[in-house]
Amino acid sequence: MAKDVLCEVNNCTYWGDGNQCHADAIYVVSRKGDKASTSEETDCKTFEPGI
Numbered sequence: 676m677a678k679d680v681l682c683e684v685n686n687c688t689y690w691g692d693g694n695q696c697h698a699d700a701i702y703v704v705s706r707k708g709d710k711a712s713t714s715e716e717t718d719c720k721t722f723e724p725g726i
């Protein structure tokens with residue numbers, strides 16, 4: 676289980692100082708079905724656009 680999630684997407688509702696993700700849990704999906712070959716093929720589905 677991931678304890679500290681760091682993220683650069685600073686317009687997400689769950690983003691905080693120090694690139695900390697403050698969501699209780701995150702859900703990561705693949706852009707290519709249920710497998711990925713590189714990290715670029717993955718996305719955080721928990722993302723919520725902030726203000």
Ligand code: SF4
Nearest residue numbers: 682687690696719722
């Ligand atoms: S929910 Fe996803 S996109 Fe939003 S801060 Fe956390 S890891 Fe980043």
